[in-house]
Amino acid sequence: MKIYYDDIFFKHEPRGYHPENPNRLKIVKRALEDKGLWKNVVKPKRADVKDLLKVHDEDYVKLIENSCREERFIDSDTYVCRESWNSALIAFGCAIQCVENAVKDKDLHLALVRPPGHHAGRSGIAFNAPSLGFCLFNNVAGAVVKAKEFLDEVLVIDFDVHHGNGTQEIFWNDLSVIHIDFHEYGIYPGSGALEDTDGSKVNIALPHYSNDDDYIYAWNEVVEPILADVKPKLVLVSAGFDAFKDDGLATMELTEKFYAFAGSRLRDFSVVAVLEGGYSIGLKRGLPAFVEGYLEGYDVEGVRPSAKVVEIAKKLREIHDLR
Numbered sequence: 001m002k003i004y005y006d007d008i009f010f011k012h013e014p015r016g017y018h019p020e021n022p023n024r025l026k027i028v029k030r031a032l033e034d035k036g037l038w039k040n041v042v043k044p045k046r047a048d049v050k051d052l053l054k055v056h057d058e059d060y061v062k063l064i065e066n067s068c069r070e071e072r073f074i075d076s077d078t079y080v081c082r083e084s085w086n087s088a089l090i091a092f093g094c095a096i097q098c099v100e101n102a103v104k105d106k107d108l109h110l111a112l113v114r115p116p117g118h119h120a121g122r123s124g125i126a127f128n129a130p131s132l133g134f135c136l137f138n139n140v141a142g143a144v145v146k147a148k149e150f151l152d153e154v155l156v157i158d159f160d161v162h163h164g165n166g167t168q169e170i171f172w173n174d175l176s177v178i179h180i181d182f183h184e185y186g187i188y189p190g191s192g193a194l195e196d197t198d199g200s201k202v203n204i205a206l207p208h209y210s211n212d213d214d215y216i217y218a219w220n221e222v223v224e225p226i227l228a229d230v231k232p233k234l235v236l237v238s239a240g241f242d243a244f245k246d247d248g249l250a251t252m253e254l255t256e257k258f259y260a261f262a263g264s265r266l267r268d269f270s271v272v273a274v275l276e277g278g279y280s281i282g283l284k285r286g287l288p289a290f291v292e293g294y295l296e297g298y299d300v301e302g303v304r305p306s307a308k309v310v311e312i313a314k315k316l317r318e319i320h321d322l323r
């Protein structure tokens, strides 16, 4: 595994309390250190504005730059400070750098970046969301654009508890970008219904309080046939850990079990995992479980999903013609 990390990300900092704060990365670092996994740390590279413009409109990039200079909130959820511009460029550049390395080096490339990105659409707010949800530039979208230089099809799996509306909007109608999004349906940002697709976007919209077995069942029924069909060399992951039970912003009830399972199911591929959400216990326990699953494998037996999730998976298999 390669860890991409820099203390510079602490400088993107709220003035008062905010769940998306520098302590998140301290939690991750400590959790990986405790497991002896904090090694092979690579310094992230800063992106150029021209890289941002492959994903975002110029007006939006200027709005963010000016807001950082003036330390002006972007919206009620999304703060910036003077240093946020630099952090956001390094986070975006880091995701691109991970792809450049991952196509040559089959491994888990873990981008521990802030600010997060998956809610940021081409010109800001995506799919009528109420806000940018703590995101400035869509880091994983930068990774997708880079990956398209090497691959005919790019696969993104987003298991953050919130719908990756920004990523989905940016690549809507680009059928070469397959985006599978697990999310709690009915919370922020409100998008990502089961039926919503352009042909290559798969919305695993799960009910409140879904647990490990629900997620694992949905993965087996929906993600596995897509992986078998696409046979990706590289998988991009929008890696949020806020679906962990009691992480704080949602009702899902995941534990280490799902994250270890997800990591183990991606062992055959080179993986770029870009940090999205996760605010407390999800970072402490979910993220290391994902890493260990990838490095060591993890077996699951006797999965017992809810009847509702069985129904959802069946519907998704019909919508996307999965066999």
Ligand SMILES: [Zn+2]
Pocket: 160, 161, 162, 240, 242, 276, 277, 278
């Ligand atoms: Zn989230």
